[in-house]
Amino acid sequence: xxxxxxxxxxxxxxxxxxxxxxxxxxxxxxxxxxxxxxxxxxxxxxxxxxxxxxxxxxxxxxxxxxxxxxxxxxxxxxxxxxxxxxxxxxxxxxxxxxxxxxxxxxxxxxxxxxxxxxxxxxxxxxxxxxxxxxxxxxxxxxxxxxxxxxxxxxxxxxxxxxxxxxxxxxxxxxxxxxxxxxxxxxxxxxxxxxxxxxxxxxxxxxxxxxxxxxxxxxxxxxxxxxxxxxxxxxxxxxxxxxxxxxxxxxxxxxxxxxxxxxxxxxxxxxxxxxxxxxxxxxxxxxxxxxxxxxxxxx
Amino acid sequence: xxxxxxxxxxxxxxxxxxxxxxxxxxxxxxxxxxxxxxxxxxxxxxxxxxxxxxxxxxxxxxxxxxxxxxxxxxxxxxxxxxxxxxxxxxxxxxxxxxxxxxxxxxxxxxxxxxxxxxxxxxxxxxxxxxxxxxxxxxxxxxxxxxxxxxxxxxxxxxxxxxxxxxxxxxxxxxxxxxxxxxxxxxxxxxxxxxxxxxxxxxxxxxxxxxxxxxxxxxxxxxxxxxxxxxxxxxxxxxxxxxxxxxxxxxxxxxxxxxxxxxxxxxxxxxxxxxxxxxxxxxxxxxxxxxxxxxxxxxxxxxxxxxxxxxxxxxxxxxxxxxxxxxxxxxxxxxxxxxxxxxxxxxxxxxxxxxxxxxxxxxxxxxxxxxxxxxxxxxxxxxxxxxxxxxxxxxxxxxxxxxxxxxxxxxxxxxxxx
Numbered sequence: 192x193x194x195x196x197x198x199x200x201x202x203x204x205x206x207x208x209x210x211x212x213x214x215x216x217x218x219x220x221x222x223x224x225x226x227x228x229x230x231x232x233x234x235x236x237x238x239x240x241x242x243x244x245x246x247x248x249x250x251x252x253x254x255x256x257x258x259x260x261x262x263x264x265x266x267x268x269x270x271x272x273x274x275x276x277x278x279x280x281x282x283x284x285x286x287x288x289x290x291x292x293x294x295x296x297x298x299x300x301x302x303x304x305x306x307x308x309x310x311x312x313x314x315x316x317x318x319x320x321x322x323x324x325x326x327x328x329x330x331x332x333x334x335x336x337x338x339x340x341x342x343x344x345x346x347x348x349x350x351x352x353x354x355x356x357x358x359x360x361x362x363x364x365x366x367x368x369x370x371x372x373x374x375x376x377x378x379x380x381x382x383x384x385x386x387x388x389x390x391x392x393x394x395x396x397x398x399x400x401x402x403x404x405x406x407x408x409x410x411x412x413x414x415x416x417x418x419x420x421x422x423x424x425x426x427x428x429x430x431x432x433x434x435x436x437x438x439x440x441x442x443x444x445x446x447x448x449x450x451x452x453x454x455x456x457x458x459x460x461x462x463x464x465x466x467x468x469x470x471x472x473x474x475x476x477x478x479x480x481x482x483x484x485x486x487x488x489x
Numbered sequence: 490x491x492x493x494x495x496x497x498x499x500x501x502x503x504x505x506x507x508x509x510x511x512x513x514x515x516x517x518x519x520x521x522x523x524x525x526x527x528x529x530x531x532x533x534x535x536x537x538x539x540x541x542x543x544x545x546x547x548x549x550x551x552x553x554x555x556x557x558x559x560x561x562x563x564x565x566x567x568x569x570x571x572x573x574x575x576x577x578x579x580x581x582x583x584x585x586x587x588x589x590x591x592x593x594x595x596x597x598x599x600x601x602x603x604x605x606x607x608x609x610x611x612x613x614x615x616x617x618x619x620x621x622x623x624x625x626x627x628x629x630x631x632x633x634x635x636x637x638x639x640x641x642x643x644x645x646x647x648x649x650x651x652x653x654x655x656x657x658x659x660x661x662x663x664x665x666x667x668x669x670x671x672x673x674x675x676x677x678x679x680x681x682x683x684x685x686x687x688x689x690x691x692x693x694x695x696x697x698x699x700x701x702x703x704x705x706x707x708x709x710x711x712x713x714x715x716x717x718x719x720x721x722x723x724x725x726x727x728x729x730x731x732x733x734x735x736x737x738x739x740x741x742x743x744x745x746x747x748x749x750x751x752x753x754x755x756x757x758x759x760x761x762x763x764x765x766x767x768x769x770x771x772x773x774x775x776x777x778x779x780x781x782x783x784x785x786x787x788x789x790x791x792x793x794x795x796x797x798x799x800x801x802x803x804x805x806x807x808x809x810x811x812x813x814x815x816x817x818x819x820x821x822x823x824x825x826x827x828x829x830x831x832x833x834x835x836x837x838x839x840x841x842x843x844x845x846x847x848x849x850x851x852x853x854x855x856x857x858x859x860x861x862x863x864x865x866x867x868x869x870x871x872x873x874x875x876x877x878x879x880x881x882x883x884x885x886x887x888x889x890x891x892x893x894x895x896x897x898x899x900x901x902x903x904x905x906x
Contacts, residue, residue: 449875
């Protein structure tokens with residue numbers, strides 16, 4: 192029993208999706224995953240100024256974790272990442288709930304809050320650098336008003352510089368989080384809310400017990416988006432603090448750049464990049480896993 | 490070798506031979522990061538001199554990052570097997586590229602132009618690899634300068650200090666008079682600049698050489714180094730609270746305006762005074778930081794890479810000859826505010842600070858006290874320099890004790906070696 196042969200044009204038509212996707216698939220496979228693999232290998236090599244393929248095992252990682260600069264960068268990443276995500280979500284959520292009260296000129300206000308997202312981190316960083324400069328910025332202004340002991344030189348204080356980063360980053364991203372939450376708030380089924388208020392639930396209860404819990408997926412997306420912003424933060428540090436005072440406010444991405452491009456330590460730079468990748472993966476993989484598993488049940 | 494590949498090789502050889510006739514027009518692609526102000530003018534002067542001798546100059550400026558961006562371009566070009574003819578690199582980076590076998594031998598030009606006779610030994614060591622010239626020095630910047638405002642110093646009846654004890658005493662008096670003693674910008678390289686002048690001053694020339702050049706672990710972990718960090722802690726008290734992140738030229742402006750009395754900075758600071766129309770000796774004073782005749786130099790240079798083709802090699806030779814020629818050394822350094830690397834350039838056009846710098850360099854070269862700067866990538870580069878800078882800046886910007894700083898210094902230098 193032989194089937195009639197499939198006409199050539201049909202075969203083409205059937206394979207067309209694969210054919211169209213293949214070049215970009217190949218490109219991504221090579222340029223993204225291929226170079227991740229290459230970086231992974233370099234991180235276990237002797238590379239200094241030029242790539243060198245002599246294998247040295249985990250020596251570069253061992254050196255990396257002895258470097259004071261790296262432990263500062265890693266610690267900063269945890270402080271910055273945690274505070275940035277938490278504060279941006281709390282403020283974004285609060286703004287969204289307030290905007291959701293059917294107020295006047297909502298569109299206008301929403302645009303104002305969302306606008307910082309359209310600015311690059313370089314601009315945000317530079318503007319905040321001036322605001323926080325003790326002799327140019329807010330500190331001088333407030334002191335001029337008569338509050339002589341006012342201090343706002345966060346970027347100049349080695350213990351506070353990392354919080355200055357948080358402040359600028361939150362200013363930039365909170366509006367975006369607000370937009371995410373606002374659209375989620377609007378998509379909550381109004382009938383449930385009506386039913387709840389008929390049952391005598393207070394607005395507070397309605398928000399905390401019904402609306403916010405139903406927005407769980409949005410929280411999840413917000414965390415993932417903010418987390419990867421935090422981990423790859425580079426330009427904000429360069430513009431706002433320059434990593435200083437000293438290197439008190441460097442982040443891992445700055446460390447990687449410094450080692451790879453300025454200090455002829457490509458091996459250590461690659462090792463730090465791999466640690467950053469692992470950090471991102473630690474956040475993304477569980478998320479993707481739960482998302483993809485969820486899809487299968489549909 | 491198969492017949493086919495033999496044929497291929499001879500075909501290629503033939504093409505190359507045809508493309509490059511025996512007496513080729515010199516041609517050089519020059520990769521540099523002198524893109525602003527006086528530096529750009531200085532490069533233009535070189536370009537014109539090169540063209541006047543019939544050369545074709547292919548300009549490849551890479552702006553930004555004090556050479557970081559250029560380093561990335563250079564690496565990519567060399568890995569791709571297509572290096573530029575001449576590249577602005579300095580210090581131990583020259584040695585590293587030479588070790589990688591990427592640099593051309595300039596012995597012929599050097600011999601014809603008698604470079605050995607006109608360059609101080611310390612500079613020769615920088616641009617030679619295994620006894621052969623592989624790079625051409627362009628200039629010398631002195632790093633260990635104090636730039637002072639004499640009017641402000643006069644307010645407390647002081648002169649530019651000549652010992653560190655005097656420095657501290659003057660600074661204390663200035664503090665008491667409500668004047669900022671030291672104008673400083675809290676950027677890691679500036680912290681390291683002050684650090685190395687203190688190492689030279691407190692430890693002396695031999696100590697500097699042992700600790701910062703030879704990386705002798707005993708010297709790095711010694712009590713002298715503890716004393717160096719003690720002095721750095723004092724210096725921290727002499728800067729104003731707004732110093733973090735400040736650019737060096739803004740610190741220079743503080744001295745000009747009389748807000749601060751002194752700045753420790755290399756002689757590129759002179760350009761700022763000159764641009765403001767101030768005169769050395771009258772409106773500002775330049776004096777070496779306290780040390781026993783030490784001289785910390787920073788020298789820019791062009792390294793010549795291995796290129797193929799007679800026209801490119803010709804271009805390299807011509808370029809090398811021009812760069813170290815007295816004429817270009819004079820024009821360039823007048824534009825740049827530095828002094829010539831060779832010692833026999835006419836001095837008429839140079840200002841008082843430059844002439845003092847030339848005299849001191851010759852004296853230091855004779856006395857064996859001419860040293861490469863660590864902060865400016867002459868004594869050390871890459872990872873080791875980074876480790877020094879990290880510790881100097883971490884100590885300066887925190888309340889770390891001197892003992893802890895010394896411990897950190899030893900361990901991070903070991904890690905970086």
